Amino acid sequence: MAANTVPELINSLSTSGDKLSELEKLKTLLSSIPPSEVKHRVANVSIIPVFNCLQTDNNAELEVCCNVLDKLLTPLSSEVLIENLREQFQQWLQHGTQNAKLLCLSQLTRISMESSGSLAQCQELLVSIAQQLQEENQDVARAAHNILVNLGGTTNGLEAVYSGEVLDTLHDVMQKSDTVRYRVYQLIVEVSNLSDEAFQSVAGCGLLLKLVNEIFVDDILLQLNCLELLSDLAQSRQGLTFMDEMGVITKLEEMMSTADSAPMGVYLLPGVMKFFGGLARFHPKEVLNSFQTFVGIMFSAISESDSGIKGLAIETVGFIGSTVEGKAALSKQGNKMTDCISNLGRILKDSPSDMRVRCLDALASLMRIEIADQTVELLQVTEGWFSHLCANPFDVIWSIAKQPFTDLQVAAFSVLQSLALLPWGQQLMNNTAGFKEYLLDRSTVNTKEAKEAKFQVVKNLAESPTVAEIFGAPFYVQVKEFCNQGTFYVRAQAEVAFEET
Numbered sequence: 335m336a337a338n339t340v341p342e343l344i345n346s347l348s349t350s351g352d353k354l355s356e357l358e359k360l361k362t363l364l365s366s367i368p369p370s371e372v373k374h375r376v377a378n379v380s381i382i383p384v385f386n387c388l389q390t391d392n393n394a395e396l397e398v399c400c401n402v403l404d405k406l407l408t409p410l411s412s413e414v415l416i417e418n419l420r421e422q423f424q425q426w427l428q429h430g431t432q433n434a435k436l437l438c439l440s441q442l443t444r445i446s447m448e449s450s451g452s453l454a455q456c457q458e459l460l461v462s463i464a465q466q467l468q469e470e471n472q473d474v475a476r477a478a479h480n481i482l483v484n485l486g487g488t489t490n491g492l493e494a495v496y497s498g499e500v501l502d503t504l505h506d507v508m509q510k511s512d513t514v515r516y517r518v519y520q521l522i523v524e525v526s527n528l529s530d531e532a533f534q535s536v537a538g539c540g541l542l543l544k545l546v547n548e549i550f551v552d553d554i555l556l557q558l559n560c561l562e563l564l565s566d567l568a569q570s571r572q573g574l575t576f577m578d579e580m581g582v583i584t585k586l587e588e589m590m591s592t593a594d595s596a597p598m599g600v601y602l603l604p605g606v607m608k609f610f611g612g613l614a615r616f617h618p619k620e621v622l623n624s625f626q627t628f629v630g631i632m633f634s635a636i637s638e639s640d641s642g643i644k645g646l647a648i649e650t651v652g653f654i655g656s657t658v659e660g661k662a663a664l665s666k667q668g669n670k671m672t673d674c675i676s677n678l679g680r681i682l683k684d685s686p687s688d689m690r691v692r693c694l695d696a697l698a699s700l701m702r703i704e705i706a707d708q709t710v711e712l713l714q715v716t717e718g719w720f721s722h723l724c725a726n727p728f729d730v731i732w733s734i735a736k737q738p739f740t741d742l743q744v745a746a747f748s749v750l751q752s753l754a755l756l757p758w759g760q761q762l763m764n765n766t767a768g769f770k771e772y773l774l775d776r777s778t779v780n781t782k783e784a785k786e787a788k789f790q791v792v793k794n795l796a797e798s799p800t801v802a803e804i805f806g807a808p809f810y811v812q813v814k815e816f817c818n819q820g821t822f823y824v825r826a827q828a829e830v831a832f833e834e835t
Contacts, residue, residue, distance in 0.1 A: 339363065340360070340363060340364070340367075340372070340375045340376060340379070341375065341376070341379045343356060343359055343360040343363065344360065344376070344379055344380075344381060344383055344384060345379075345383065347360075347383040347384060347386070347387060348383045348386070353387055353390070353395055354392065354394060354395045354398065357384075357387060357395065357398040357399055357402055358398055360384075360402050361398055361401055361402050361405070364402060364405040364406065365405070369408065369409040370409065372405065372406065372409045373409035373410060376406060376410075381403075381406050381407075381419075382422065384399065384402055384403055384406065385403070385419075385422040385425060385426065387399040388400075388425065388426060388429050388434060393431075396429075396431055396433075396434065397433060400433050400434050400437045403426075403437065404437050404440075404441075407419075407441050408441075411448075412444055412445040412447075412448040412449040412452075413448075413449050413452060415441060415445060416445050416449055416452045416453055416456065417452065420456050420459055423438060423441070423442065423459055424458060424459050424462055426438040427439070427442075427459070427462045427463070427466070428462060432469075432471045432473075432474060435466065435469070435471075435474050435477075436473060436474060436477060439463075439466070439474065439477035439478060439481065440477065442459075442463065442481050443477060443480055443481055443484070446480075446481045446484035446485055446491075447484055450484060450485055450487065450488045450490070450491050451488060451490050451491075453485065453491075454485060454488065454490040454491045454493070454494040454495075455490075455494070457494065457498065457499055457500065458499075460485075460494055460495065460499075460500045461499050461500055461503050463478050463481055463482065464478070464482065464495075464500050464503040464504055464507065465503060465507060466478035467479065467504075467507050467514060467517050467518060467521070468507040468510045468511075468514045468517075475517055479517065479520070479521055479524075482495055482521055482525070483521065483524050483525055483528075486524075486525035486528050486532050486535075486536075487528055487529075487532075489531065492525075492531065492532060492535040493535070496535045496536060496538070496539040496541075497539065501539055504518055504521075504541065505541075508544075512556065516559055516563075518541070519541075519544075519545045519548075519560070519563050520563060522536045522541045522542060522545065523545070523563045523566050523567045524566075526542065526567065526570070526572075526573065527566065527567070527569060527570050527573070530572060533570065533572045533573065533576075534572075537576060542567075542576065543580070545560060545563060545564070545567075546564070546576070546577055546580045546582050547580075548560040549561070549564065549582055549585060549586070550585060554598045554601055554602055557602060557605070558601070558602065558605045561586075561605040561606065561608070561609045562605075562608075564577060564582065564609060565608065565609045565612040565613065566612075568609075568612065568613045568616070568617075569612070569616050571617075574613070574617060574620075583625070586606050586609060586610070587625055587627045587628060589602060589603075589606050590603065590606050590607075590610075590627050590628060590631055591627045593606070600642065603631075603642075603643060604643055604646055607628075607631070607632065607643055607646050607647065607650060608646070608650075610625060610628040610632075610650075611632075611649075611650035611653050611654065612653075614628075614650075614653075614654045614660070614663075615653050615654055615656070615657065615660065618654055618657070618659050618660040618662075618663035618664070619659065619662070619663045619666075621663075622654075622663045622664065622666065622667065623663075623666075629667070629670070631647075632647045632650055632651065633647075633667075633670050633673070633674050635647035636648055636651065636674055636677045636678070636681075637673070637674075637677045644681075644689070645688070645689060645692050648678065648681070648689075648692045648693055648696050649692055649695070649696060651664070651674060651696055651700070652695060652696025652697070652698075652699040652700060653699070655696075655699055655700040656699040656700075656702070658703065658707050658712065661700065661703070661712060661715060661716070662711075662712070662715075664700075665715045671719070672718070672719065672722045675700075675719045675720075675722040675723055676722050676723070676724070678693045678696065678697060678723060679722070679723040679724035679727065679730075680724070681693050682694070682723075682724070682730065682734070683724065683730070687739065687741060687742060690734070690742060690745070691741050691742060691745045694731075694734070694742070694745035694746055694748065694749055695745055695748060697723070697749050697752075698745070698748040698749045698751065698752045699752075700716065700719060701716050701719075701720060701749060701752035701753060701756070701759070702751075702752035702755065703716065703752075703755060703756060704755065705755060705797075705798065705799065708755075708756070713756060713757065713758060716756065716758075717756075717758045720753075720759075728753075728762045728763075728766055729766065731746050731749050731750065731753075732746075732750075732766065732769060732772075734746040735747055735750065735788075736772075736778070740781045740783050740784055743779065743781075743783075743784045743787065744783050744784060744787045747784070747787035747788050747790070747791055748787065750763075750791045751787070751790050751791050751794050754791050754792075754794035754795045754798065755794050755798060757800045757804065760795070760798065760800060760801060760804045760805065761804060763795075763805075764804055764805050770805070770809060773788070773791065773792060774792070774812055774813070774816055776823065776824075782822075785821055785822060786821055789817075789821040792813050792816050792817060793817050795813050796810075796813045796814050796816075796817045801813065
């Protein structure tokens with residue numbers, strides 16, 4: 335019966351002298367009604383009187399009004415909302431308080447996912463959404479960003495945002511500050527990576543050209559920020575082609591080659607290294623064949639004792655070599671790559687812990703080949719690399735895993751996890767005296783992180799199709815039982831006592 339009063343309370347807001355009291359009643363009532371019932375009760379009721387309550391300077395009244403609107407609108411379909419309440423959304427979005435904007439944007443986010451075509455027809459509303467990118471409140475700006483990204487997934491949405499008034503608005507808000515300009519760049523990069531159509535729309539409106547031109551501006555902070563976005567843009571084939579045509583890749587290689595002599599080169603070099611590393615992660619063959627300045631600096635940084643980017647260069651090699659294509663491209667570097675592996679071996683022996691961890695992480699990536707991706711050629715490549723690491727490389731990795739430092743233990747176990755997937759790695763494990771017993775002895779590690787990392791080594795062995803052949807059936811049964819018992823299995827005292835009698 336109480337639900338019947340919802341329309342009455344909504345209508346009373348138009349004439350009530352105490353709107354806060356009426357809104358509180360409505361809020362309480364809506365909280366007690368299931369959403370499906372709310373939808374039924376307001377089906378033929380105008381909720382404009384509730385929207386009108388937004389026009390107040392009373393913060394308490396405004397907060398309750400937003401809460402009520404959220405409860406009223408959420409059960410309704412997005413089509414109903416955009417068809418009947420677009421003007422009210424416009425009013426709501428332009429209201430000064432952050433809470434009101436966030437509630438409005440949450441509804442518009444739902445509409446952008448469910449009825450993007452209808453939203454794309456609301457030019458004035460889209461202009462208001464684009465204007466929210468310049469808000470100081472990051473939550474508001476992020477919500478607006480998400481709506482515009484969702485619209486980028488449809489043809490109508492792309493046409494609506496990247497032409498006409500909405501595009502003009504994007505250009506306008508970019509003038510407010512470097513922060514807002516960067517937000518717009520984040521938006522267009524994310525949208526351009528959605529599809530070929532999206533890329534063409536964004537490139538055609540001129541915003542991508544603005545972004546790539548920022549790299550030629552003599553402002554190192556701006557250049558560093560844009561490098562991150564350009565790395566994301568380069569993940570797509572069309573993005574890479576666009577930047578190449580605009581001369582961006584050539585400019586960045588030039589920055590690398592002159593970093594030692596440039597006034598701010600020491601600050602820019604890590605960002606450029608990350609850019610090319612990210613580029614090589616997605617296009618390893620093209621990058622390693624075409625950009626020799628990057629390749630030379632990366633390998634040199636690993637070999638030089640005083641390089642300021644040694645750690646980053648190590649991470650970059652591991653990042654590139656984390657994919658099958660990357661391993662193949664690195665193998666084409668011949669002696670440069672084998673020398674790099676030998677340098678990693680030297681770093682493992684006589685460097686601070688943080689650098690040793692980076693080496694181990696990179697080595698784990700270089701060695702890891704999923705079972706489905708293993709080929710004779712790749713297995714030969716990785717085995718050759720491992721043999722160049724140092725004398726008795728497996729013993730070195732195992733000795734690090736036994737050291738009482740969790741960060742080094744976990745990193746060493748990550749290498750063993752990779753080796754456990756490879757037939758030649760399993761041969762090393764099987765031929766190393768005491769390793770199998772160590773692996774199945776749960777008392778050899780104490781921390782949670784080390785136990786989890788070591789367990790994964792055993793799990794990888796248990797899932798390998800070659801382990802029974804290489805280790806023998808009895809060991810295979812043991813590793814399967816070990817895995818079935820779980821990561822943190824502890825033998826019961828009664829069981830131990832029984833076995834000792």
